[in-house]
Amino acid sequence: MRSSAPPRGRVLIAAAIIATRVRELAAAVDAAYPDIARPLRLVCVLKGSLIFTADLCRALTVPVEIDTIAVRSYNGAEQPTGDVELVKDVGSSLRDRDVLIVEDIIDTGLTTSFLYEHVARHQPRSLRLVTLLDKPARRVRQVRIDFCGFVIDDHFVVGYGLDHAERWRSLPDLWVMESP
Ligand code: IMP
Numbered sequence: 001m002r003s004s005a006p007p008r009g010r011v012l013i014a015a016a017i018i019a020t021r022v023r024e025l026a027a028a029v030d031a032a033y034p035d036i037a038r039p040l041r042l043v044c045v046l047k048g049s050l051i052f053t054a055d056l057c058r059a060l061t062v063p064v065e066i067d068t069i070a071v072r073s074y075n076g077a078e079q080p081t082g083d084v085e086l087v088k089d090v091g092s093s094l095r096d097r098d099v100l101i102v103e104d105i106i107d108t109g110l111t112t113s114f115l116y117e118h119v120a121r122h123q124p125r126s127l128r129l130v131t132l133l134d135k136p137a138r139r140v141r142q143v144r145i146d147f148c149g150f151v152i153d154d155h156f157v158v159g160y161g162l163d164h165a166e167r168w169r170s171l172p173d174l175w176v177m178e179s180p
Contacts, residue, residue: 006164008178013160013173021149023059040098041124042066043069044066044068045069045103047161047169049103052160052161056102056130067092069086069089069119073085082110094119099125099126103129105134110140131148134149135154135155155177158177160172
C-alpha cells in the first residue's frame with residue numbers, strides 16, 4: 001500500500017514555508033553565538049527532531065557537532081502523566097560546551113522540562129533550546145524557548161519528522177491529522 005498523506009489530513013505548513021523559517025532560525029542561532037570558541041553542540045531529540053536537525057545544521061554557519069538523545073513520554077491524549085524516561089543519553093561529554101537542544105514540538109512542556117534538567121546535569125557552558133513547533137494550548141510546565149519556528153493551535157501534527165505511531169515522519173510538509 002502506498003500513501004503520501006495521512007487520512008483526513010490537511011497541510012498545515014508547507015515544505016517551502018518550513019524551509020524559509022528554518023533559514024531564519026539558523027540566522028538567529030548564528031547571531032546568538034558570535035564568538036564561539038568550540039563548535040556548538042546540537043542535541044537532537046530523537047526521533048521527531050531528526051529532519052529539523054538535518055536542515056537546521058546545514059543552514060547554520062556557526063561550527064557544529066551533533067549528538068542525539070532519546071526520551072519516552074507517557075502523555076495520554078487526555079491526561080499527561082508527567083512521566084518521562086531517558087531511553088538514550090548523549091554519547092559525548094557536554095561539560096563546558098555550548099549546547100543547543102533541538103526539539104520538534106513542545107506540547108505540555110514535560111519532556112522539555114525533563115530534558116533541561118537532565119542536560120544541565122552534564123554541566124554545559126551554556127544551554128539553549130530551539131523548537132520547530134510550539135503548541136502552548138496544553139502546556140502544564142512553563143519552559144524557556146530560545147528559538148521557535150512556529151506557534152500552532154492544538155492540533156495533532158505529522159510530517160517533517162513528526163509521527164503518529166511511527167508513520168508519516170517522511171512527509172515533506174507538516175500535516176494536521178483531523179479526528180475521525
Ligand atoms: P510534551 O507534551 O511537550 O512533553 O511533548 C512530548 C512529545 O509528544 C513531543 O516531543 C512529541 O514527540 C510528541 N508530540 C506532542 N504533540 C505532538 C504532535 O502534534 N504530533 C506528533 N508528536 C507530538
